Amino acid sequence: MTAAVVEARGIGRVLPGPVPVTLVEGIDLSIGEGEFVAITGPSGSGKSSLLYLLGLLDRPTSGTVILEGRDTAEADAAELAALRLSKLGFVFQFHFLLPEFTVLGNVMIPMRKLGGSPEAELRTRAQALLEDLGLGDQAAKLPSQLSGGQRQRVAIARALANRPRVILADEPTGNLDTKSAQTVFDIFARLARETGTTVITVTHDEGLAAQTSRRVNLVDGRLVTPGVR
Template identity: 55%
Template sequence: MAEVIRLEGVRKGYGGGEAPWVEVLHGVDLVLHEGEFVSLAGPSGSGKSTLLNIMGLLEPPNDGALTIAGERAEALDDDARTRLRNRYLGFVFQFHHLLPAFSALENVLMPVFAGTGRLPAGAREHALALLERVGLAEHAGKRPVQLSGGQQQRVAIVRALANRPRLVLADEPTGNLDTQTAAEVFALMHDINREQGVTFLVVTHDERLAQDCPRRVNLVDGRIAPSPALVG
């Protein structure tokens, strides 16, 4: 399988000046391949959010190499990181962060418009097809306040797919949902992974959901800890 993202010896810390230097990630090595569905687990303070920020090109590492779809990324400037992010990556968060003044369809199209400053041909049709795939075609014109929590999170997943990413980074995407709705949203991501070959890396504290992932990565004290593959 083709590599989607590779981290080699990635280190990240914060501080300097009068603040003490604290290293959060200590030489992380990690490779994700096309079509994988991977859970990222670890205790609070282990560096999961920092790792996702680096993989998502939201901040650079202090040291090490980061390669996305064959392109070296650790030393890119802000504009180049933004272009690479819009081309290859999608994001889903615990809180959906939908814009309340816009419809579900308009929210889905936001990253497409932000990436190019316009809507390319077929973008609207692609967004509507994705909404139909998650059972929300008839709600495309509704604003977030008119949708349930599970429906809002499904819109957020569709938004993450609007730019046809190679990799979706999901940070506690079911953490704000009840148990049944969380299971439904997680199952939806699995379905999209199988149908479209999109790679997913999902942070979750829900052990039952984590066990449904074919592969699990454990991050402990800023280092990848050995863990057996799980059968999903």
């Protein structure tokens, strides 16, 4: 077994309030390099919550998330942001592209934040990413001029901008037609296979989930499949 890229140790998340709500609890999960994992389960079972915890977008109220062997329990907000920037990439159900920026501009945002290379080089890399996802000729357009499937692919390109170790996708095909959805999943499968990128996606589409290399099933905030192999 390869070393775990993302590891959850007994994580739980409780929303505080007069009546505390448990989103997920007691989750042990270990995901290795190049795995393509589907998190499935009925609505409200805590799929997205788990994904946000694994993606360091939210903090667990118990347990800890270990990213590439680093325990993130003690990291402050800025350190988590830095990890998200360099190691993780998010794709959501909604594309969340900035409407004023071109397609290329959107893909370049994470690159520019990370910095370290001259602008021209970033531009070339972003263009190559778009070519790779079949959007080479759309680079100068605004997101509003693209179709839903194209926008979602731009969002994937943006998630891939800083060559992350893990892609986290939250219902990435939720707003797409079957054909576009299949394209997105093909891209994920290829990424996992060819570049060793770990892909974790939340979906409730059984057909798509069947195409992944591993399924993690959640019911009422608890894993019903073994999380650690």
